[in-house]
Amino acid sequence: xxxxxxxxxxxxxxxxxxxxxxxxxxxxxxxGLELLSNSxxxxxxxxxxxxTAPDRLLPLVKxxxxxxxxxxxxxxxxxxxxxxxxxxxxxxxxxENTTTTVSLTLRNIRKATKVITxxxxxxxxxxxxxxxxxxxxxxxxxPDTFNLLRSITALLTDTSRIIAIHxxxxxxxxxxxxxxxxxxQASNSLAHIATTLITLKSSEALRQDxxxxxxxxxxxxxxxxxxxxxxxxxxxxxxxxxxxxSGKVARETNAYHQSTPTGNLTVVNVWDVVGDMPDIDxxxxxxxxxxxxxxxxxxxxxxxxxxRKAKNDTVLPYLKTxxxxxxxxxxxxxxxxxxxxxxxxxxxx
Amino acid sequence: xGYASLESHLxxxxxxxLPPGTFLSISDTQASDGNFLLHHFVSNYIxxxxxxxxxxxxxxxxxxxxxxxxxxxxxxxxxTKGNFQFVDGLTQLTDYAAxxxxxxxxxxxxxxxxxxxxxxxxxPTTTTTGARIxxxxxxxxxxxxxxxxxxxxxxxxxxxxxxxxxxxxxxxKTKTGPSEKQLVLILDxxxxxxxxxxxxxxxxxxxxxxxxxxxxFNGTLITLVHADGLMAEEVSxxxxxxxxxxxxxxxxxxxxxxxxxSRDVHGQLSLLHGPGYLLRQRSGQVRxxxxxxxxxxxxxxxxxxxVFAKGYSSGVL
Numbered sequence: 001x002x003x004x005x006x007x008x009x010x011x012x013x014x015x016x017x018x019x020x021x022x023x024x025x026x027x028x029x030x031x032g033l034e035l036l037s038n039s040x041x042x043x044x045x046x047x048x049x050x051x052t053a054p055d056r057l058l059p060l061v062k063x064x065x066x067x068x069x070x071x072x073x074x075x076x077x078x079x080x081x082x083x084x085x086x087x088x089x090x091x092x093x094x095x096e097n098t099t100t101t102v103s104l105t106l107r108n109i110r111k112a113t114k115v116i117t118x119x120x121x122x123x124x125x126x127x128x129x130x131x132x133x134x135x136x137x138x139x140x141x142x143p144d145t146f147n148l149l150r151s152i153t154a155l156l157t158d159t160s161r162i163i164a165i166h167x168x169x170x171x172x173x174x175x176x177x178x179x180x181x182x183x184x185q186a187s188n189s190l191a192h193i194a195t196t197l198i199t200l201k202s203s204e205a206l207r208q209d210x211x212x213x214x215x216x217x218x219x220x221x222x223x224x225x226x227x228x229x230x231x232x233x234x235x236x237x238x239x240x241x242x243x244x245x246s247g248k249v250a251r252e253t254n255a256y257h258q259s260t261p262t263g264n265l266t267v268v269n270v271w272d273v274v275g276d277m278p279d280i281d282x283x284x285x286x287x288x289x290x291x292x293x294x295x296x297x298x299x300x301x302x303x304x305x306x307x308r309k310a311k312n313d314t315v316l317p318y319l320k321t322x323x324x325x326x327x328x329x330x331x332x333x334x335x336x337x338x339x340x341x342x343x344x345x346x347x348x349x
Numbered sequence: 350x351g352y353a354s355l356e357s358h359l360x361x362x363x364x365x366x367l368p369p370g371t372f373l374s375i376s377d378t379q380a381s382d383g384n385f386l387l388h389h390f391v392s393n394y395i396x397x398x399x400x401x402x403x404x405x406x407x408x409x410x411x412x413x414x415x416x417x418x419x420x421x422x423x424x425x426x427x428x429t430k431g432n433f434q435f436v437d438g439l440t441q442l443t444d445y446a447a448x449x450x451x452x453x454x455x456x457x458x459x460x461x462x463x464x465x466x467x468x469x470x471x472x473p474t475t476t477t478t479g480a481r482i483x484x485x486x487x488x489x490x491x492x493x494x495x496x497x498x499x500x501x502x503x504x505x506x507x508x509x510x511x512x513x514x515x516x517x518x519x520x521x522k523t524k525t526g527p528s529e530k531q532l533v534l535i536l537d538x539x540x541x542x543x544x545x546x547x548x549x550x551x552x553x554x555x556x557x558x559x560x561x562x563x564x565x566f567n568g569t570l571i572t573l574v575h576a577d578g579l580m581a582e583e584v585s586x587x588x589x590x591x592x593x594x595x596x597x598x599x600x601x602x603x604x605x606x607x608x609x610x611s612r613d614v615h616g617q618l619s620l621l622h623g624p625g626y627l628l629r630q631r632s633g634q635v636r637x638x639x640x641x642x643x644x645x646x647x648x649x650x651x652x653x654x655x656v657f658a659k660g661y662s663s664g665v666l
Contacts, residue, residue, distance in 0.1 A: 024594050027624035030631050051595060052628060060632055074561060077554045079506045133595075139550055139588075167595065171588045176549070180584075222607040223578030225376070225590055226600065228619055228642040231627040261630040261637050 004240050005254040006267040008196060009038055013242060017153070017162045019194035021187070023169045025230040026202040029132065031238065031256065032165045034265045036130045037062040040159060044123040048116065049073045050106065050136035057132060058099070068119055069101045072112070072136065078105040109137060109144035117151050126157050131164040134190070138172035142186050149193065166190055168199075199239040203255065204229035206237050206274045233261045235273045351389030351420060354656040358620060360599065360640050365393040366531055367571070367599075370564040372556075372625075374597035376576035376590060380605035381616035383573055385647075385654050387537055388413070390571055392420040395427045400519050400532040400568075404512065406438035406541040410496055419652045431522045435496040436515060443545050444501045505542070505551040509558050520566045532568030534559060539589065540575040549585040553592040560596065576602065598625045599640070606646075613662045619644040 007013045018035060022028030029052070039045060045065045049057050050072040061067065102119060104112050120127055129152060131137070137145040152162055172186045191197050204227075212218050235257045242250045255273040256265045303311065332338040351365070362368050367390070377383030387403075391413065394401045403413065413435070414424045427433035499511055512534075520532060536559070542552045560570045574593050580586040594600055600621040606614060622642045629635045647656045648663075655663070 022624075024591060024623060027627050029624060029628055033631075056628065056632065060628075073557075076557060077506070077551070079509055079554070079558055167591075170591050170595070171584050175584050176588075222604075223581070224602065224604065224619075225576055225581075225594060226602070226621045226623060228621060228644055230642070231622040231624060233627060233630050233637075262633045 003254040003267050003269065004242055004250050004252045005198070005238055005256070008240070008242065009035060009265075009267060011038060011040065013196075013244070014159070015161060015196040015242065016156050017149075017194045018164070018196040018198065019190055020163070020165045020198045020200065021168050021191075022165060022200040023167065024226045025205065026200040026236050027231055028165050028198070028200045030233075031198065031200065031236070031265070032130065032132070032163055033057075033060045034256075035163050036128060039063065039065060039128040040126070041065060042126055043160070044068065044125050044127045046070065046116075046119060046123070046127055046129040048129065048131045050076070050131070051133035054101065061130075066123070066125075067099045068123065069099055070116060070119065071101055071103045072106050075103060076106045076136070078107055106136060106140050109141050109148060112137075113144070113148040113151050116148065117155060120152065120155050126160045128160065129162050131162070133167065134164045135167040135170040135172070138166075138186050139170065140173060142172050142174050145186075146189065146193075153193075164190075195243050197241040199241075201237045201239065202229055202232060203235045203237055203273050204232065206270070210274060234258055235268075237270055237273065351392040352385075352654040352656065355386075355389060355654065358645065358656065360635075362639075363531070366397060366399060367533065367569040369531055369567045369569055371598040372560045372570045372572075372596060373599045373601065374593050374623075375571065375573045375601045375603065376594075377573065377603040378575065378577045378605060380610075381603050383601075383603040384408070384537070385649055386601060386603070387535055387571065387573060388416045388420060389654070390533060390535065391424075391433075392417060392422045394531070394533050395422045395424070395432055397531075398432060399530050400432055400434075401427070401535065402434045402436065402512075402516055402519055402532065403535045403537070404436040404438050404499075405537055406442065407538050409439060410435045410437070431519070434515060434519050436512070437496045437498040438541075441498050441500045442541070505547045505555055509555055512559065513562055516562060516566060516568075520568075529567045532563060532566050534563045534568060534570050536570075536572040538573035538575065539593065540586070543585055543589055549588045549592070552589055553596070556593060556596055594623050596625065597623050598629060600626075603647075613648060614646045615648050616646070617644050617659075618647050618656060 004013065008015060008018070020028035020032045020035075036045065041064065043065050045061065045063075045067045046069075047054065047057060047061065047067065048070040053073055054069045054071050058067065058069065100119075102115060104115055106112065116129075120129065134145065137148065149162070149164075156162070166187070168187050174180050174186065208219065235255055237253065237255045239253050240251070244250065253270045255268050255270040257268045257273060258265055356365060359365075360368055360371075367373060375383045375386050391401055391403060395417075405413065410424070417424045424433055424435075428435070497511075497515060499508055502508065516532070516534065520530075539552060539556070542555070543549060556570075556572060563570050572593065574590055575586070576590045581590075600623045602619045602621055603616060604619070605616045620640065620642055622640075626635070626640075630637070644659060645656050646659055646662060647654055657663075
């Protein structure tokens with residue numbers, strides 16, 4: 001059974017909205033770009049760059065699909081009048097031939113929605129749209145970002161999809177308001193609409209958890225925003241939750257591994273990366289696969305046909321009382337002194 | 350050279366300077382001030398005869414000059430040469446410090462030849478809503494023009510425009526040689542902007558715009574932000590630190606020792622790989638072990654800072 005992450009990467013499991021949730025400690029950008037690079041060849045790829053410069057992101061998308069770039073990176077709040085941040089890549093003729101670039105500010109997400117949906121319809125084909133950071137949109141406005149996603153979902157065809165990276169640890173626009181605790185968390189709402197949810201964890205973090213589990217203790221962690229084990233290039237752990245069209249949900253913990261920083265990703269079993277796991281999932285799996293408990297005994301617990309028939313025919317002693325309304329049936333023995341009168345009759349209280 | 354023991358732990362491609370077009374984010378805490386790292390870079394760039402634009406939001410020029418002297422750089426000379434530009438972001442940043450117009454009108458009266466060595470602004474011709482880089486009248490007696498001052502403006506974009514002007518000016522003045530000089534823009538520190546009331550989102554946008562701006566001028570951006578654990582509960586502080594870490598190419602975190610204070614080790618310094626670094630590794634811009642993530646200890650001495658591996662403090666060996 002191939003890991004579900006591998007199936008998703010190869011396109012064997014259809015998923016209209018793949019959400020990659022990451023944190024400072026383990027970035028999901030590498031996985032996201034790999035998913036994007038595996039898009040079908042007939043797809044138009046739309047890169048919405050909000051956190052990485054387009055010229056840095058584009059070379060990392062392998063594949064010959066037609067690409068369009070929505071640049072929300074160079075002028076997020078509209079502080080510069082024209083984009084003079086042109087890069088050498090943009091001036092390169094081959095870049096210009098294969099890609100259209102649209103610049104956007106993130107001040108008005110509604111306007112941005114219009115621009116993006118227009119760009120999608122102009123492509124006139126199946127598409128994969130990639131958000132390198134939904135968090136930059138969420139920090140502007142949570143409802144408008146959801147509307148943006150809905151508008152794109154309305155344009156999705158059979159194979160088109162959305163791949164989005166979301167940083168769980170960045171506060172969204174609502175968090176800055178005083179009554180933020182009463183509002184639904186954007187993270188949770190996004191998880192609801194996504195058909196595939198991949199949560200990234202660093203391999204070292206999981207190794208630590210396993211160590212703690214083995215020892216039965218929890219190592220005290222000093223406060224830090226990011227540790228030295230963060231963003232190791234060689235591997236990362238992915239918790240995948242994939243909702244199929246049939247309604248079934250597949251939940252697996254997989255991992256990926258790279259042999260060189262610029263090399264390909266291979267999906268592996270999580271214990272190959274983290275080390276032997278005496279973990280609960282594995283133990284549960286073993287339990288559910290245990291054989292019939294009546295198998296290896298020195299006596300016979302099974303019933304023959306006759307015994308089964310006899311068992312079904314036995315009359316249970318108090319069956320009559322079980323079926324009745326609730327009236328009490330009292331059948332006195334020979335030794336009982338049965339008297340129908342009420343014993344409290346002679347009381348004068 | 351700044352601190353010799355720190356050199357080997359910094360990116361080596363353009364040592365002793367940082368690679369141009371990158372952003373180094375330094376974070377510190379109340380218990381362990383990260384300021385010493387800024388002095389290191391100021392000293393290195395000036396000794397290498399490159400440009401430094403230092404925006405002092407939390408410190409005054411005198412402080413940097415004194416520390417610079419201990420490290421062997423003369424900031425006053427560098428300022429005359431045009432290599433070092435100090436921007437005063439402390440005295441007039443908020444509207445609390447908005448100059449009293451009547452008082453200024455009096456100042457503008459006779460005796461224009463009086464030297465003004467500190468940043469007293471000349472009478473403004475526009476109101477405080479616009480951005481101004483007030484250049485106090487440099488009388489004939491002073492050889493140096495006083496540092497430029499960032500004045501209050503409700504919108505942070507004005508601050509960006511002011512800095513943009515300063516950087517363009519600095520870069521163009523020193524473009525006489527055959528090759529373009531490297532520039533470093535140092536913001537000390539970002540948390541001040543947050544504390545003065547600008548929203549977290551605007552401060553993060555400022556960082557983004559400055560990062561793109563200095564990249565155009567063959568420069569590097571270095572910022573300092575406070576990242577205490579106690580402040581993490583406050584959404585804007587927390588959002589600022591995380592946002593800056595997501596933007597950064599290199600992250601150095603300065604923190605106190607978990608076990609408490611010590612005479613021989615003043616704190617720990619961690620070189621961290623953020624998402625930006627991972628992406629650069631993926632694209633091949635940094636090689637595999639060029640800048641490994643590790644934690645070191647440091648001790649601040651009078652003229653130097655010693656950086657050493659954990660457990661190798663001179664008090665222990």
